[in-house]
Amino acid sequence: MKREDINFMLQKADRDSLRDLYKSIKNKHSVEILQSPTAQTLLQPIKDPISGGEFYAGEVLVTTTIVSVGDRQNKGWAMVQDDEEQLSLYVSVCDGAFGAGYFVDEIESLMKQTQLELEKHQIKINRKINSTKVSFDLMQES
Amino acid sequence: MGYVAVKGGEEAIKNSLSFYDEEFKGDIKPKDIRESLSFAVDKIMSEGSLYSKKLSSVAIKKSAGDLLNAAFFLRAHRSSCARVGMAKTINTDDMRIIRRVSSAFKDIQGGQILGPSNDYEVKLILKKVANKTIWSEFISDDIFVESALKPLRNKGLIKELKKDREIADITRIFPNSPYPRSAVLQIMSRGEGGSMLAFAYTTMRGYGDVHPTIGDLRIGKCDVKFTHPFTSKEVKIAEIESTSCEAVGTLEKQEDGSTKLTTGYGFCFGFNETKAISMAILDISLYSSSHSIGSGSIASDFDMILHHIDGVESMGFTNHYKLPHYVTFQSNLQVLMNAKEHNGGEK
Known part of the structure; x- marks a missing residue:
């Protein structure tokens, strides 16, 4: 598991487990909020297959948080989807802790557990999607 | 002839908003809207130009299912958020x-x-x-x-x-x-x-x-x-x-x-x-x-x-005609009356 996987994976983690992990980190290391969870937007470019250029389809709402964990140099960041202040705070603290080498095993464990759940869910969805594959027969003129 | 603004009416407007909130409150939760009216939620995100299923469903609830109005809510919210940057291009x-x-x-x-x-x-x-x-x-x-x-x-x-x-x-x-x-x-x-x-x-x-x-x-x-x-x-x-x-x-x-x-x-x-x-x-x-x-x-x-x-623009322009246009209309009416009088009292 890499630090870059934290941001998405932990958004999908069981919320109670994530909150417990956040509390454990906070109880052991000082957490300073450098940027409170803030709703912001990300402009989303899309590739135009006809010109090979790009265009903006709109913006994606995200909630961004910056914290320091332990030492002020150990900064953590999260940019989570939608308007989700608590979630953004929890993920940023895990990101900062992971970067500083704190609670690495616990964070990785939650990520692995989440990944397994996501994979299980994806398999279920994929079976449904694949069940709808179709090849229509052309009707012959009699 | 430009639009002449009006003032006053605060009490009636306040009461009208309270009436709206009570009349169209309903028990449905934005979460239920998100999970059961997916296509409406997606339409609002697309026209509001902001990808947020959560706020899109809130907008539908606030507008009591008036989807043009809901897109307006979401588009307005978008303009109140700082833009942090640009995502990588989607292919x-x-x-x-x-x-x-x-x-x-x-x-x-x-x-x-x-x-x-x-x-x-x-x-x-x-x-x-x-x-x-x-x-x-x-x-x-x-x-x-x-x-x-x-x-x-x-x-x-x-x-x-x-x-x-x-x-x-x-x-x-x-x-x-x-x-x-x-x-x-x-x-x-x-x-x-x-x-x-x-x-x-x-x-x-x-x-x-x-x-x-x-x-x-x-x-x-x-x-x-x-x-x-x-x-x-x-x-x-x-x-x-x-x-x-x-x-x-x-x-x-x-x-x-x-x-x-x-x-x-x-x-x-x-x-x-x-x-x-x-x-x-x-x-x-x-x-x-x-x-x-x-x-x-x-x-x-x-x-x-x-x-x-653009739904927000066209709805906004269309709906603005229901706002008081008394002076504009009275001016048109006066022109008509003057013309009739000028023509010797044409009926």
């Missing part, structure tokens, strides 16, 4: 497919996938007998496939358009004609689905000559990626549901003498395929010269399309 060839059909090719790489659709349902309000499909009998493979038109594009059979040097952003500067292609696509991507459908429909019914074939229509999930500020590495932020459509028009003679197929592209947030198809048809109509009707059709006029498909 819909990388979409995790949920539904994908092509009416141009019977056998395509990856296959025709109906996905969750009621296209083939008899449209009668009847009680349904649950179909007990055993999902475990089917394979669980992921589906990532490139556009069905890619092979034709690679062979140089499809007309290419000129790429913009810079991507226009109509939320900052609305361009003048000639409109950059990126601005045209951005305007259509957040356009109102019904308006776009109506204009697209004109091209099929005698006011244009587009008879499109759907080359590749896909709905699915795309990754939103951004750079981690402390590691400078790419990070996945979100998965967004989206729809894209490549429609094929007709044959067109090019400046170099070759003949190519014309195509149009549509993309929008959410599962929103009628809008994506309409956008692709309008794209063909705008950028490809017509053969039977000529270039004068309604939907081949950039100004006509780009200034009339």
Whole structure:
């Protein structure tokens, strides 16, 4: 598991487990909020297959948080989807802790557990999607 | 004659808002809207130009299901949020497919996938007998496939358009004609689905000559990626549901003498395929010269399309007429009365 996987994976983690992990980190290391969870937007470019250029389809709402964990140099960041202040705070603290080498095993464990759940869910969805594959027969003129 | 503002009425306005809140309160929760009225939620995200299922469902609740109004709420919220930056470009060839059909090719790489659709349902309000499909009998493979038109594009059979040097952003500067292609696509991507459908429909019914074939229509999930500020590495932020459509028009003679197929592209947030198809048809109509009707059709006029498909703008302008226009109207009435008097008391 890499630090870059934290941001998405932990958004999908069981919320109670994530909150417990956040509390454990906070109880052991000082957490300073450098940027409170803030709703912001990300402009989303899309590739135009006809010109090979790009265009903006709109913006994606995200909630961004910056914290320091332990030492002020150990900064953590999260940019989570939608308007989700608590979630953004929890993920940023895990990101900062992971970067500083704190609670690495616990964070990785939650990520692995989440990944397994996501994979299980994806398999279920994929079976449904694949069940709808179709090849229509052309009707012959009699 | 300009608009003359009015003042006062605060008490009545306050009471009217309270009345509205009480009358249209209902018990439905935004979460229920999100989970059960997915297409409405997606329509609002697309037209509000902000991907947020959570706020889109809140907007639908606040507007009591008036979807034009809901898009207005979401668009207004968007303008109140700071823009933190730009995500990495999405290429819909990388979409995790949920539904994908092509009416141009019977056998395509990856296959025709109906996905969750009621296209083939008899449209009668009847009680349904649950179909007990055993999902475990089917394979669980992921589906990532490139556009069905890619092979034709690679062979140089499809007309290419000129790429913009810079991507226009109509939320900052609305361009003048000639409109950059990126601005045209951005305007259509957040356009109102019904308006776009109506204009697209004109091209099929005698006011244009587009008879499109759907080359590749896909709905699915795309990754939103951004750079981690402390590691400078790419990070996945979100998965967004989206729809894209490549429609094929007709044959067109090019400046170099070759003949190519014309195509149009549509993309929008959410599962929103009628809008994506309409956008692709309008794209063909705008950028490809017509053969039977000529270039004068309604939907081949950039100004006509780009200034009339925004739901928030057109609803706002239309609804402003119900605000007090007493002075404007009285002035018109006075002109009429004066003219009659001038004509010797014409009845």
